[in-house]
Amino acid sequence: MTTEHPNSWAAEAIRRVRAGRPHLAPTPLRPLPLPAIRDVGIYLKDESAHPTGSMKYRLVRAMFCEAIASGAIRSDTPVIAATSGAVAVAGAHFARLLGLVFTAVVPAKTPADVLARIEGEGGRWQVGEQPPAAVQEEARALAERLGGHFLDHFGDGERAVAGCGEPTIADEIFDQMSGEPHPIPEWIVSGAGTGATSAAIGRHLRRHGHPTRLAVVDPENSAYFPAWVSGCGDYTTGMPSRIPGIGRPRTEPGFLPAVIDLMIPVPDAASIAALRWLRTVAGIEAGPAAGTNFWGMCYLVARMRRAGMRGSVVTIIGDGADPYRNTHLNTEWVRARGLDPAPYEADIELFARTGDWPVG
Template sequence: MAEPVDRTCDRTRAWVNEAIRLVEADANRSADTHLHAFPMPPEWGVDVYLKDESVHPTGSLKHRLARSLFLYALANGWIVGGTTVVEASSGSTAVSEAYFARLIGVSFVAVMPRSTSPEKIALIERYGGKCHFVDRAPEIYAEAQRLADDTGGHYMDQFTYAERATDWRGNNNIAESIFSQLSLERYPIPEWVVMSAGTGGTSATIGRYLRYRRHDTRLAVVDPENSAFFPGWVTGAADYATGMPSRIEGIGRPRMEPSFVPSVIDLMIPVPDAASVAATRHLRDVTGRWAGGSTGTNLWGVWHLVARMRAAGTRGSIVTLICDGGERYQHSYYDDDWVASKGMDLAPYTATLERFFATGEWAPPENP
């Protein structure tokens, strides 16, 4: 009869215990992110709120994801003292994971496209991470796995584990936070939550929470050019792939990711990249808030839905996210030369937004 095998190592368990304490202490030190009211024409009867995820310690929505991924990996025994953590990322997740890797004292390597903004690369390196570049966006997955195998490290794989690392039932996830912060507003149960998708983890969390809590709120997911999510959702093809990178960093993927859960989404809205950039700049001009391109994608979807609500005579509220701050994109979305080099014409989309807020007419360009 075989003898019992004991793999317990008191020193390893103590290290993991301390690492989990450090990660949870980071959350305990942080107040919740703000929920800003966008200035809307009062006669429209539609309130719009922006949950500002840029105020996290690492400046983006991905701080929540990175914390959850680290706790998930630590609890599963995948990260112990001396483990090299490797991630495939377009930037923001890698910034946040580099922060948590430094917090618990492990090495971190980010595998990313060469087109990643220099501001994000500098942040990763500031937190002690190393950047490993690939020429084509679809190469990040296999290269990250190869590096993890070569170093005996752990490939975090946000695109697989994002939807399962966060407790969608509550426990102060982003959906629960939104509804708590809306509780004293005139429309505390929003008509829509609008969210863009990178891994798909946040949209999965929000969509599941809405159903679990039996809210009538619907989830709209907006998607930039070149992304596989919208055509995959429309056709039902779980293996849909474009093989093309998104120009809106942090969202849109060249393939349907494992963490993207189509069945919890009520509506998907494709958004031209020029519309995303125009909406980002419009937010700055109206509110003084600088945000990244994914926030502009969110907002274009919001204005589409505001117009639908007004046409139907529906009063209520819509919530979306400021995914990250604009300081990371001074050399891209806020740079006219960069925008021109990408062949984007913002003028018709800017005119659409200006006309909408001046007259209430929503008439986006038909042939972007």
Template sequence: MPADEQGDTERPGGGPDAAPSPPHARRHRWAGRAVELLRAEAAAVGPTPLLRYPLPSAWGPRLYLKDESAQPTGSLKHRLVRAMFLHALADGRITEGTPVVVATGGAVAVAGAAIAGRLGVPFHAVVPRAAAPALTARIEPLGAQVTVGDPPAAVHAEAARLAERLGGHFMDHFADAERAVTGCGEPTIAEETFQQLAGEDHPLPHWIVTGAGTGATAAAFGRHLRRHGLPTGLAVVDPENSAYFPGWAAGVPDYATGVPSRIAGIGRPRMEPGFVPSLVDLMVPVPDAASIAAMRHLRAATGRSLGGSSGTTLWGACHLLARMLAEGTRGSVVIIAGDHAEPYRHTYDDDAWLRQQGLDPTPHAQVLERFFATGEWSPG
């Protein structure tokens, strides 16, 4: 019979007459150690950088970049996945040896594999066939297993079935991330950002600009602004084919396009349950070619290689900065840079891939150059 079923032989007082610990004691201790590990990781990372973006010196507004590529696996999703693990540990859904299953071919799988490896629990990613080769190379060295779901629309259901078959935990980031950040994400990205802004010229920004993938980051900022009665607006940028902008504009909570976004990490073919439209003050639709142009402009201006979603937020910020310039409004805008550019070497940074996709960033790059030189915003 396993030691846990017999009763743990450790005695709280250490004396020979102390009663054996009950069977649940080891489970609780393991969960407590796992939580400590994840909190220690978060503390070691510390606040991700908040950088001032180089704007013309004559401009009144300031632009800041919150660089989430500094997370351990290079993406904002690491922060969210850590919160989901903490939430599942606190709820008892992950215990020692519990297999964890996700349905994604992106950054959530990479972060999940790294965190599961730290905790010593099995990790499985069910991914679309097109994403499998690149993802396998990134997560198998971390001890993860990859299962191909086909067709892509079936990946979510296949992951849920696999978790049930394994007796594991299906970590559904589109349903779980927003709740997990609310319950176990302290400090949230919003709290961290406003603490960093405290010593700046404009500690209360005019706008926060982020994308909506799981919806968790937008919700964290939206709730923070309302909880503290702050005047800051929350702007969410949305790429082509995504359901969020049209669903938000039309007030249709179950809006769907059925078409995947080409800008990784943000944009979804349906309104996901973690997206809370009532927390959003403004949505800005952004052409995919403009996201690529802005990503490249960002790298040239700051020396930081960030992903396409960071370009989407920069394009949205330019729209807002132009409005502030026209109105003579001082203050600041903060953009959330979601991930590093390394995973996109063969897509957004590959001109041949862009041609295959019918994307030409050149006209949008010219718009950006003119804006940062003159303050004139004419995206067409």
């Protein structure tokens, strides 16, 4: 009787993970034409087109490849993550692709529709017994008890993308921009959750010598903007971000401030206002982090125009609107959190109509 060599399984597993993206096509790069702004091209990199609807698909794919290649994930390894968000959905997706058991340890107040998305991708979930801040360690302990692999997207994500993430989001952006009027963007605008995406973009810019600058937007309560300003590598706020996918109460290992040219703090109400404008005016069904990104992009485009500059700016749609119809897209939910998007909506309308920006 012969058994399959672990290397053979690993090679086939990595092939499956890499081939999981339909036709290996890049996610769309969508121009956003605004009649009042003719001298600066605005582009949205739509990561919601991934099979699990989020840019975390790209991150988790790299993490699975790295863990398989290093022997941390084998043909019978349970995979555990500590998240109720898009990482859990993508983790369940790739585990099912490989016939592996996936479990997400989630905070107690995780909405039912989020849990349904994990289940829909073939994953399991269990509610953490500890406060949300301790869910990471609870999941790590579960992985140890089960002899499984802990999918640590905060601790390992940036390294995995650097080693196994090609083509990166930056590779795709520059390939797709090559035929545009201003093929080398003046700015790329990103948020930071694990920090892996901004790190991948920043590294690409330096590796290829592009004059493009990287701007990272940061929501309220996040530690990243104050860490970048102060140079404090272990800055903490102790408060969770209200914008899913970006912002953290502490600086995570994957956040690389040295590759960032500018950080822009964005009020949460401004992110909601931008999200609403994208949906109702531009017809773009995006998540809250796209609103944060778009707010930062508006500021930069207006600044370019004031300086008489031509060029292009690219930002990212991290996920779609569906997971947020009962939260960030719900007026009562927004009001219950003391957020008033109205003044910021007026700012965005002014920008779209005239190209001017009243803030900063």
